Amino acid sequence: MKIDIPKLKQIVGEGNVRDNIADLYVYASDASVHSKLPDVVVRPSSTKEVQEVVRYANKNKIPVVARGAGSGMSGQTVPLSGGIILDMKKMDKIIDIRSQDLLCKVQPGVINDELNRVLKSYGFFFPPTPSSGRICTIGGMIGTNASGNRSVKYGATRDAVLGMKVVLANGDLVTLGSNTKVDSSGYQLARLIVGSEGTLGIVVEATLRISPVPKYRAMGVANFATLRDAGNMISETIASGVTPSMLELMDNVAITAVNNAQNLGLPDVAAIVIFECNGMVKEAVDYEINQIKEISKSNHGTGIKVTDDPDEMVRIYNGRKKLFPSLSKYAEGLYTTALADDMAVPMSKIADTVQKIHEIAKKNNVVMSAYGHCGAGLIHTKILMDTTKKAQWQGAKRAVKEVYEYVQSMGGTTSGEHGIGFSKGQSFKEEKQDSLAMMKAIKKALDPNNILNPNKLMDSPDDWLTATPLRYQVSA
Numbered sequence: 001m002k003i004d005i006p007k008l009k010q011i012v013g014e015g016n017v018r019d020n021i022a023d024l025y026v027y028a029s030d031a032s033v034h035s036k037l038p039d040v041v042v043r044p045s046s047t048k049e050v051q052e053v054v055r056y057a058n059k060n061k062i063p064v065v066a067r068g069a070g071s072g073m074s075g076q077t078v079p080l081s082g083g084i085i086l087d088m089k090k091m092d093k094i095i096d097i098r099s100q101d102l103l104c105k106v107q108p109g110v111i112n113d114e115l116n117r118v119l120k121s122y123g124f125f126f127p128p129t130p131s132s133g134r135i136c137t138i139g140g141m142i143g144t145n146a147s148g149n150r151s152v153k154y155g156a157t158r159d160a161v162l163g164m165k166v167v168l169a170n171g172d173l174v175t176l177g178s179n180t181k182v183d184s185s186g187y188q189l190a191r192l193i194v195g196s197e198g199t200l201g202i203v204v205e206a207t208l209r210i211s212p213v214p215k216y217r218a219m220g221v222a223n224f225a226t227l228r229d230a231g232n233m234i235s236e237t238i239a240s241g242v243t244p245s246m247l248e249l250m251d252n253v254a255i256t257a258v259n260n261a262q263n264l265g266l267p268d269v270a271a272i273v274i275f276e277c278n279g280m281v282k283e284a285v286d287y288e289i290n291q292i293k294e295i296s297k298s299n300h301g302t303g304i305k306v307t308d309d310p311d312e313m314v315r316i317y318n319g320r321k322k323l324f325p326s327l328s329k330y331a332e333g334l335y336t337t338a339l340a341d342d343m344a345v346p347m348s349k350i351a352d353t354v355q356k357i358h359e360i361a362k363k364n365n366v367v368m369s370a371y372g373h374c375g376a377g378l379i380h381t382k383i384l385m386d387t388t389k390k391a392q393w394q395g396a397k398r399a400v401k402e403v404y405e406y407v408q409s410m411g412g413t414t415s416g417e418h419g420i421g422f423s424k425g426q427s428f429k430e431e432k433q434d435s436l437a438m439m440k441a442i443k444k445a446l447d448p449n450n451i452l453n454p455n456k457l458m459d460s461p462d463d464w465l466t467a468t469p470l471r472y473q474v475s476a
């Protein structure tokens with residue numbers, strides 16, 4: 001593929017086009033296990049520049065992969081077919097905050113936590129709260145339909161996007177959605193773009209729904225001797241009609257890892273569940289917290305603690321918050337990999353699924369943790385293994401396949417919040433067999449030359465392990 005570098009420099013400026021090997025290497029991987037060099041990195045500063053770059057790429061059939069912070073866990077920004085990485089981080093302006101209309105307008109490169117820092121002075125916040133909020137961009141959150149620990153109450157990014165401006169594959173700019181909470185006007189195209197992982201268009205502006213910061217919150221924690229009791233406590237809480245703002249599970253692998261990494265002294269039990277309620281009225285929040293406490297007790301929860309002290313809440317949540325980087329401390333020589341990492345199952349199947357995950361891991365000689373936003377039915381796992389050993393990768397591959405087969409048999413879905421990229425392509429294609437043709441038709445209509453993040457989602461390769469080199473050194 002011959003890319004006209006001087007032409008790209010003419011569009012975005014000399015300093016915003018990078019094609020030296022050191023820069024390309026930085027953009028070759030994300031938080032997934034994969035790695036593949038792009039041909040060039042382009043950093044646009046305006047919608048007009050995005051349009052011109054995309055128009056040029058379309059004319060010459062060059063792949064374009066939009067990228068925010070590159071924190072995606074499934075290879076979404078790994079340029080499987082090479083081409084242009086469109087780094088959107090320079091488009092980072094908060095354009096407007098209209099608190100009376102409960103909305104704000106932002107460019108896609110705005111960082112989630114930075115937006116919340118600014119919104120706080122207005123008494124508002126943007127509800128999706130990914131643990132990667134310190135780095136991830138609004139464009140990337142839209143790309144993956146990200147959510148987080150508060151999704152149990154507030155939903156995912158899709159629920160918080162009202163509208164957007166999008167550059168299509170031919171370079172045209174379209175405005176989708178509206179500025180209103182309700183919108184019944186035809187096809188919901190803004191919602192279609194959310195979760196499309198950069199395959200249908202490049203988001204250059206987003207209109208986001210914001211919420212008032214609750215005045216009061218309280219948190220609790222309960223220990224469980226069995227995963228079944230923890231799972232039952234979670235499903236009963238949700239079915240009881242109380243609306244926790246957080247309901248998080250950590251299994252014994254997760255507990256051991258954070259204890260090893262941070263010396264937190266969490267109890268050595270099968271599972272702990274952390275719960276939080278928030279709202280404008282203290283009595284209402286206290287009522288809900290006490291309801292959850294009672295449900296924990298009736299499911300054999302022990303060591304139950306409840307607090308509204310801000311420092312104590314930070315302490316309770318600290319282990320969960322720092323879990324991902326702690327996982328590699330679970331045991332000497334085992335490293336964490338983002339594989340089979342965020343399936344969702346119907347609420348009543350959480351306990352069964354977590355137990356099955358451990359069985360599958362053991363059978364394939366790897367370790368899997370299970371934790372996550374279980375109040376929303378979402379289970380995070382990571383595979384812990386000796387990443388230098390080829391046999392471990394083969395075991396991981398078998399484990400991934402078996403986990404997804406089980407999740408599907410339970411009526412669950414491949415990804416609850418991290419998206420598909422191509423790490424999860426095979427399971428996604430099996431799960432969505434009935435709608436694959438429809439997805440392909442939409443892609444073909446909007447991107448006939450297949451330039452926007454090709455070979456992802458329904459077009460993924462079947463074998464994630466051989467699709468690109470791994471970003472790990474594998475010796476034997």
Ligand SMILES: Cc1cc2nc3c(=O)[nH]c(=O)nc-3n(C[C@H](O)[C@H](O)[C@H](O)COP(=O)(O)OP(=O)(O)OC[C@H]3O[C@@H](n4cnc5c(N)ncnc54)[C@H](O)[C@@H]3O)c2cc1C
Nearest residue numbers: 068069070071072076131137139140143146147197198203
């Ligand atoms: C430690 C850690 C914790 C995490 N915790 C969570 C969590 O709690 N919840 C959660 O949901 N995710 C989580 N993630 C995953 C990831 O952070 C989210 O998916 C995040 O939203 C990605 O944002 P990003 O800016 O890094 O996007 P990228 O990874 O750069 O891109 C993600 C996708 O969006 C597309 N994209 C980016 N910008 C645009 C644009 N302007 N227009 C069109 N498409 C675009 C890309 O092409 C790609 O397909 C976590 C990741 C890590 C590493």
